[in-house]
Amino acid sequence: MREQLKNKQIMLAPLAGVSDVGFRLICEKYGADKTFTEMVSCNALYYDNKKTDDLLFISEREKNCNVQVFGRKLDVIEKVIKDKIEIMDNISEISFNMGCPVAKITKNGEGCQLMAEPKRVEEICKILRKSSKKKLNIKFRLGIDENNKNYLEIGKIAQDCGIDYVILHARTKEQFYSGKASWEDIKKLKENLSIPVIANGDIFSVEDFINIMEETLADGVMLARGAMGNPFLFREIKEYIKNGNYKKPSPKELIDQIIEQYELELLYKDEKLVITQMRKHVSAYLKGLENSSKIRDKINKLKNIDEVMDVLNNYKSMLKG
Ligand SMILES: Cc1cc2nc3c(=O)[nH]c(=O)nc-3n(C[C@H](O)[C@H](O)[C@H](O)COP(=O)(O)O)c2cc1C
Structure with missing residues (x-):
């Protein structure tokens, strides 16, 4: 099993107010294969909001930091990707957020609320593909609630539109961050898509990493709360993959x-x-x-x-x- 883990991507999740330059650099030092900025509003970028522009800052020391954006208006997304993101030659990937459950975002039909509109998801994926040559991913949840789990549909739309890979946070919008993430659904998504699937939700230890990999056979993981205050988790996972054991920080x-x-x-x-x-x-x-x-x-x-x-x-x- 350890041999197979060598090819898995271990990423730092986009984390609002947390995945800033210093923290990203530290996660990278400990072995994060990729990091992301926190989610950045396409709307605010469109209107040249200075504070929002600052969120796109990536230091020259960072080797594989990428940008995550959110939005819903097609013309705004298109313009922002073309004029502001595509020209960033220090990033190779763009993540699009369809998973944020916070009311401030969902009340505008953005974030996870988009999952209630598969047609709009398709339009966004097409616009993203048309506007960018970079590697694209969509990060989404299981669905709006337990009775409306449409992650398979959303995953297929992304795949058909030429999105390069998907990241599934295995909770519904209604769950926010509570309850146990349903790794079983990550496995199902992996079985149904041919593009890579990255597993996200409840990875707090090396043991969780091993278990989620065994259960889902996903192509990688995204660490979120598990890395907050514990960037050493990247080092522990990498050490485990290499040697079969690992050391916790003192x-x-x-x-x-x-x-x-x-x-x-x-x-x-x-x-x-x-x-x-x-x-x-x-x-x-x-x-x-x-x-x-x-x-x-x-x-x-x-x-x-x-x-x-x-x-x-x-x-x-x-x-x-
Ligand atoms: C403080 C905080 C900020 C977050 N900000 C973002 C964000 O900007 N973009 C995003 O896609 N997800 C965001 N998330 C969700 C995480 O990326 C991740 O999907 C979620 O925490 C589930 O993983 P976990 O159970 O390992 O924490 C945030 C989560 C937390 C706790």
């Missing part, structure tokens, strides 16, 4: 990793922004470490990078291992 290594992420983020963003954006990451990294809630609360109040580094270094010196 608490001190974890703190060093947080420090490295601050340093990377500071290369590209100003201090104030880094301090706020890193809070979410720090809280995920520290989860489960001794006395970590106190440290997290302290860091959440700090406004200066030197103070943050002092707290982290002091904490590190108190940790065992």
Whole structure:
């Protein structure tokens, strides 16, 4: 089995507010074969919204970062892909989001809501193919709810329109992030499509990775919450594939990793922004470490990078291992 795992793609999922430049670089360092920006609005790109344009930033150090977009208006998608995304010669792939369940997005008929309109899905896939020579994927869910699971139909549409591969998050829109992801449905999609299928949902450990691969026979995995605060999961999986065993990070290594992420983020963003954006990451990294809630609360109040580094270094010196 391990031999077969060597060809599987291990990707970092697009994660709003999380898959930023520093975190992507760290995941890449630990073996992520591909990373993605968070989902970026075609509409906002169309109107040249500066903050949204910034979300497309990819550092020259990144080797395989790609862009994820979302939208629904065909003319807007076409123009944005042609004028803004296709010309990015630092990316080789575009992902289109049809899986976001958040009301702010679905109320506009975007994200996962598109799955209720297979015709529109087809039109979007055709426009994407027509507008781009890059590798394209569609990321979607099982369907709107348990009684409307149409992922096989959506997958076939994507395949027929020339989309290169699909990513299935094996939950419905209604489930959001709760309940167990249905890996069985990923297996079904894999059996029904000839283009590659990437499995997503509930991969939190090397054991989950092995199990999902055995159960679904998918062509790769996308790690999401499992990588948040634990980019080491990429290293563990890669080590397992290579040697049949793996090592977990020590608490001190974890703190060093947080420090490295601050340093990377500071290369590209100003201090104030880094301090706020890193809070979410720090809280995920520290989860489960001794006395970590106190440290997290302290860091959440700090406004200066030197103070943050002092707290982290002091904490590190108190940790065992
Ligand atoms: C904080 C957060 C942000 C997310 N942002 C995106 C996004 O921008 N685009 C996307 O396709 N999925 C997004 N997702 C969904 C994940 O990519 C993934 O499909 C989902 O978390 C299921 O995988 P998991 O069970 O391994 O976490 C997000 C999920 C979380 C928790």
